[in-house]
Amino acid sequence: MDTKARPTLAVSTKFQAPTYDTQLVGRDRLLDVLRDGRARRLALIHAPAGFGKTTLAVQWQRVLRAEGVPVAWLSLDRDDNDAVWFLSHLIEAVRRVEPTLGGDLVEVLEGHSDDAQRYVLTELVNQLAEHRRPLAIVLDDWHLIDAPQAVAALEFLLEAGPANLHLIVTSRTRSPAVGRLKVRNQVTEIDATQLRFDHRESAAFLLELNELDLDSTDVHRLWSSTDGWVAALQLATLSLRDSADPSALIRGFSGRHHSLGDYLAENVFDALPADLLDFLLTTSVCDRLCGDLAAAVSGQRRGQALLEELERRDLFLRPLDDNREWFRYHHLFVGYLRRRLERDHADRVVTLHRTASAWFADHGLLGEAVTHALAAGNDAGAVDLVERQAMHLVEHSRMAVLLSLVNKLPSALLPGRSRLQIAIAWANCLLQRAQPAQVALDHVRAALTPDDTSDTGKDILGEADVVQACIDVYGDRIYRAADLIAPYIAKNSGYRPWLVAVSSNIRTFVDIHTFAYDTAQARQRWANAFHDTTRGPFAGVYGRCFAGLAAFAQLDLVTAERLYREAVALAREAAGPRSHAARLAGALLGRLYYERGDIDAAERLLEECHELGAESGVADLMIATYSTLARIKTLRGEIEDVWHLLDEGSEAASQLVLPRLSAAVDHERLRLHLARGDLGRAQNVLARQSDDVARGGDGIAMATRHYQLAMRARVMAAQADYDGALRLLSQMHQESSSVAWRYAETATRIDLAVVHSLTGDTDTALRTLVPAVVAGARCGLVRTVTDAGPELLKIIGELRDASRCRRWPVELPTVPSDYLSKLLATAHADAERAAIPIIDRPAERNPAPEEPLNAREIDILRLLDRGLSNKEIARNLGLTINTVKWYLKSIYTKLGVARRGESVSEARRRRILA
CATH class of the missing domain: 3.40.50.300 (P-loop containing nucleotide triphosphate hydrolases)
Structure with missing residues (x-):
């Protein structure tokens, strides 16, 4: 599409104060x-x-x-x-x-x-x-x-x-x-x-600014009769300039400023040349004017010259920019012009608005084009304007703009517009609004029955199937998605690249969750040609993210990182660093950085994704954000933030009806309770889960089931029911192995080793763990191992010692000692501030010496004691909210606490607070 015709939100004149060349009072x-x-x-x-x-x-x-x-x-x-x-x-x-x-x-x-x-x-x-x-x-x-x-x-x-x-x-x-x-x-x-002008300002306006020849009596009378109303004084000035008897005119004006329209018609308009008066009336339909627009609407070729003439005559026209390209009439003045236009030339109003609408549409100013079409009573034309640009807006990630424009349109005309409804469905689907997206699809199907044999009808109905598949995928459902999009990924299908690219992504998601990982990556290599020819970044970003998920599932972290980086770079270049697309890719890259042990880089990406709305994209992206960020905050000792984050994840899972996300968030919650020694709360979390374990052989059902089984196994292990825990974990390991889900297979092997260690069977624990750490060393797994807890790290320490002392069991594959050392070094680095035991039990840690609080931290403590929120503390102390959070972290660390209330109690115990 020609750049000139692309719809825009606003022109620069919105951001510039009106320009006044003449002197102001x-x-x-x-x-x-x-x-x-x-x-x-x-x-x-x-x-x-x-x-x-x-x-x-x-x-x-x-x-x-x-x-x-x-x-x-x-x-x-x-x-x-x-x-x-x-x-x-x-x-x-x-x-x-x-x-x-x-x-x-x-x-x-x-x-x-x-x-x-x-x-x-x-x-x-x-x-x-x-x-x-x-x-x-x-x-x-x-x-x-x-x-x-x-x-x-x-x-x-x-x-x-x-x-x-x-x-x-x-x-x-x-x-x-x-x-x-x-x-x-x-x-x-x-x-x-x-x-209102006082007497002095009125005199300055009349005598100095407008150089009128009036005596003090006339000035006083005019000021009194207008009551200092600036607009009335300006109108009087326009008439007085050419008056032979100003005093008589002023006496006649007295008391009439409340009938502004009549006065204006009698004393200003009637004195104008006919062509200038017509120009004023016809151009008044526009909220802003440039020379070309004025010429189009008025039918007078000298649009710019006439605007400048109106400005010279002080006829309430103000330039909106320094280049004097755009102008607007004073609100009061334009209101009268429009009333007079309706009164004297009502038959022209519709044509004028239609002309203005066409001009704005030709210049890519879609919002104003729609406004004028509606003002002309051309509701269908307004819908046409939005419908023509709708998919362009979707493909360029401007869904909010599209939906805002749709909200301006008459709702009664929208259901039968199948092309527009498809775009509305796409926009809502991509914004994770399943219900309005489904409503739009229902409108499409009602407008175009399956009996419609036209090529256009078939194409739109087919595209509706793609949107439906996309809605399903966002809802974590894949049972019909492959069939819905099959025609679009057939060889030489002939459909436009956007549909082929999106369909390929949907099918790739299905491939991942039916364990066809190689097929998923091959499909995306095929789809790259379509991604490259689409007009927006969404399809290409999702394609690379999905291919990365497939690689990660196979423990090919190098390929996964490359694909995630490509996705982030594409999104940032095409849509902006904080765009929706960039956040989607950033969540997965952050998850991978965390796995590699780069906590700071992971936190930056995941915090950005969370702050901008983590409840978006497919469930895999939300799990990556909520679960991984919760673990990072746990390692930072920010336990209160962890609970808030997990509560938010549960709320998102409930609102979006995503059982897999719900199970993942609860798994993190239960895991944290157990690590802190709170079996009761862990059991409460488990009780909230349905008694029915997720059934089904696809990857979504299996992942949900594994979260549920892992929670049960953890509680069993905490209750010393090791046989029960091993039974559930073995089931998970067998299922993962049978479908070649290498990451899950490795993770469950690690969990099995932990339980074997708890039973005292160190030999079995070692034999179970070594294949997992061999795989981890090969691909660079760090956090999956270190997050398994102190029991596992004890085994890792024994393996590292055996490797150094050349006492490695000959029947087991060897593991590089530097990898084992990295795991232990990572765990020791975590242990200092983490909210859970990493290496030792809490009682085995040496208590940290009490560190004094500085003056600012004491100020914040006093405000905490008063019950103030972070925002209120920031306002009181002239700080930013982020700065307050930074101070709170420091306070928690120095006092050895994890919550706001605990910090106040500890400060009282230390007599920091009275």
Whole structure:
């Protein structure tokens, strides 16, 4: 598709203050009010139209900039009622004045709008706080925003924003709500009474700025009759310039400013040339104008020249950029123009909106094209516009944009639009919204019956099968997926690359979970040609991730790492470092880094994936995030965070109906309870699991069953029922071996060795373990071995000693001693801060000497004692939330505790707190 025609969210004029070439009346008294409130969070300027709200905001912007404060500007419109668009525009506004802020947060919103909004706001606040230098943001025309999520976003900034953030909001209403801010003295409020020109400002406007020949009586009368209303004074000025008797006109004007439309028609419009008046009326249908658009709508070729003529005449036209390319009429003025257009030329309105819609569509400005089509009553045309661009948006990972546009359309026209419904199904499916995706597919099938013999109908119905298979895969179901997508991966199928690529990925997922690992990797090598010709990164990223999963299952970690790295690089290059696609690949690469023992690199990737919404992608990616990150936090000693994380994983599993994820999360929870010696809580976790063990021979059922059986075996071992534990683990090992699932086979062999060791049968434990560590040494497994617990590491130590002393059993394959040493070194490094015993039992550890807390840590402890949250502590101390978390980790370590309440109790015991 031609780049020019690609739909965009916004043009640069949204992020620039209106340009005023003419001198402005200085609002010194109001600027002094704003200066006095400079340290406050919010400056709220509110009044009806025509009182100079935006003009005052522009003057305050200039003052701040002169003092070296960057000022981001965002001109709002109705489309910003969509929270994703509002946040995207807000971030872009900030980036334009401070490029180091905001990063790639827009891509985060595009990829997963529901889960990412909270993260994006929090991250923006944290970045602003860490930036430390002052920053101001102007939100012009806030009264246009009334959607709850968008309003909540601003309220979050007002509530949680750092001290260096100054928000300036202009609005026709007294919103946002400022009650709590006023109580905390965090708002400066300027209303219509203050915005009215006083006598001095009125005189300056009339005599100095507009050079009118008026005496003091005329000035006073005009000021009194308009009550200082800026718009009325400007209208009067337009008439007075050519008046032979200004005093008489002023007397006639007195009291009429409330009938603005009549006055404007009588004293301004009627004096204009007919072509200029027609130009004003016809172009008023547009919220913003450029020369080419104005020419198209008005039918007058001199569009740019006429805009400049209107500006020269001061007819309420303001440039929106320094290049004077884009303009807009004053809100009050455009309202009258539109009313007069409806009154005098109602028959032209539809045509004008249709023309504007066509112009915006031709220039790739899809949102405005849709708005004008709807205003023209061309609802079907609006649907056509979105339908034509819908799959382009999906394939470029702009699902949130598509769904926002769909929300603008008349819902009654959508069910029968099969092509649009397919795109809607894709968007919802990729955003893990199974129910609305299924509804969209139902609409497709209702609109196109199986009897439809047209090529288009068959193609769309076939594509519906692919989407259905994709929904199934996201729901961890594979029983029909292969059949649904079979036509698309047939040799020389002739379908477009996107469908072939996605279908190949779905079939690869089925291959993995039917243990056809070689087939899975071969299929992806075949599919690369289709991935390379698709227009977005999703298919290629998923393909490499799935091929990597197949390699990992076979213990080919080198190939898995290469594929995961390729997936991350592709996603970051094509969609952005924090895009949905990058997070998917990052979760698996983080899991692999963890397995290799690179905890820091793993934590960075997995934290990013978690913060941006871990409940996305297929279940394998979610398990990689929740389970692996829980283990990392356990090793960091952050036990409270571990519980929160596992609770979140359980909630995601419940909402998305993913038994495999639920079992994986509970397995981590039970494992941690047992490691901490809490058998009772471990039994409670086991009791929550269904009595029915998952049945079925596919990999999904087997993995779910193995998590369930492993939990039972762990509890049995803790209760000294070693025979029962060995029976369950042997079943798991046999099942894994029979399908050549090498990773699971190795992991269960390690678990068997642990139980044999607990029985005292060291010889069997060694013979069971050695083949596993041989495989681990060959492929680079680290954490799977070290995470098995102190019993296993004792055996590893004995093997390392035997290897060094040349006492290795001749009947067993040898294991490189440096690999065994690496395992032990990793375990010893973990043991210092881990929340579970790694090498020794807790009682065998030497107590650490008490380390004194610094002044900042004591401040935080006192706030903890008051019950404040991390956010409230950050606000009180002027820190970022991440900094507070860093201090809490230090406090926990120094006090030897794991929870907030424990830290307060320990501080009291040590008499740090009174």
